[in-house]
Amino acid sequence: MVKNKSNRTSKLKKDGSLVPSGKDQAPVDDPAHRDIPAAPHTLQTNGHSQLGFPDKVYTLASAIFQNNHLEKPSAQRVVNYGKKRGLPLPKVKDAELQRAAYELAFNTLKYQELLEDIMIDSRFYLGLPIPEDEMGLVAVMLYDFQDRKFLPREHIGEGEIIQDVRDVENLLFRFKTKLAASLARCRIKHNLLSIECILPESVKTKQERSSSLPLYTWVNTLKTSIDEVQCVLRSAGFLQVKSIEQLEGQTFCKDPHCGDILVFPTQLKAQLSSTKLLSDHKLIIQDKSCSLGPNAVCSVLPEDGDVLMVGCFSGLSVSHTASLIAEKQANATNLPTVYVCVSDCTDSQREDLQRVVSAMGCKSKHKLDVSMIL
Known part of the structure; x- marks a missing residue:
């Protein structure tokens, strides 16, 4: 065209x-x-x-x-x-x-x-x-x-x-x-x-600071597990260290605050791509600030509780919330539900949201035309 x-x-x-x-x-x-x-x-x-x-x-x-x-x-x-x-x-x-x-x-x-x-x-x-x-x-x-x-x-x-x-x-x-x-x-x-x-x-x-910032990722437990991702990384030549201060060369570590977050030196994105963890949506690159909300919600969520998301958020944040809940409630009979209000979204935005959460492995269905249940 x-x-x-x-x-x-x-x-x-x-x-x-x-x-x-x-x-x-x-x-x-x-x-x-x-x-x-x-x-x-x-x-x-x-x-x-x-x-x-x-x-x-x-x-x-x-x-x-x-x-x-x-x-x-x-x-x-x-x-x-x-x-x-x-x-x-x-x-x-x-x-x-x-x-x-x-x-x-x-x-x-x-x-x-x-x-x-x-x-x-x-x-x-x-x-x-x-x-x-x-x-x-x-x-x-x-x-x-x-x-x-x-x-x-x-x-x-x-x-x-x-x-x-x-x-x-x-x-x-x-x-x-x-x-x-x-x-x-x-x-x-x-x-x-x-x-x-x-x-x-x-x-x-600012350029020097940005080049030294670590690369934050979270493990999508809807498609894999933290242990499996770590195993893939080690087989690809990555070495796990204990803290962010030790990140140098082809290394990674767990984030001290969020258990599902793995941290890498910023220049290792190409090496990560070669493992197919990124293309298979098993490891998701996202700034740590976007991961604090889902982790905070999951930490206080009771076994039979649901989550309602309202306001500005991305499909990755919705998927991260669902991933954390799925991991926490893995043995529960009925998994909690993540309700997402999309009444203020355009049709295009809803399609994009649906596309992202589907690619991440979330199961979703529409309820009326003002909300989406994941």
Whole structure:
């Protein structure tokens, strides 16, 4: 399926490449205009896959960026992103792609000023008739483009085709030499050993703190047991230690406050994925703050008591509550029920909630149209 939301006037050459219309068209990156030889200098950040992302990741990232970008005073503003704020976020069901989109948007926000300097210095922004409302998409795709060392995106034909993404991608690729040269000039101008040095100290401090935070997970006892998960981890080469302070290398430990939580060093997510514990929904990554409520409720729940959840919560929190109850009341004749009020949820939100709890192994049924019983 092809989505075409672009109002930009353009025409195609015989070879299929996009050529912007307009008399003031800036010279594009072809052999006749390569007057600035420059090797690509990329932002040295926590790089994701060098293959790029499906089109829908860029549209989600651009909407997040559009809703949160820094808007400069009009006297200092050169790059305009239009007046739209509070855009609805495109729906992306895949959790990994969602995380990739948020990470891409976050990195673009961090380097917004630098990316704008590159667009201006290379004459990409001033020389092309790009609608202001699409500049958010340009920003996130430019960040990803330089992160791939200005190489073409691979697996471009996979997934849904979104024409606006393809148009912007073509324009960026045709300007790749000038964009790379502008990035190199920015590094020289600011005398930077690393592009990260351009970030404010407060941002760098937050990055250092976030990189040192442990990775919290909880064991889904609806599908497995804590002992089984620990056995799988040990067979995969993980070493269990006694405290969070001892986490180093390929290690894990139990949380001192919540018995079903296992803690890992933050860089071990890829190794965890290789065990299939995450893909099989036996081990769930979630911040510890989200696990305190379910654990507190379960600790005071009587044998014949039920749980009523009202307010803002995720499908993971519902599933975690059900998992803890199932483990605690494993030998009970009648398991307690988790009642979830969904009267304020849209149909889409209810479907998402149903999808998550079903994937986690919860059995559910609907009661009327204002509540869901798990």
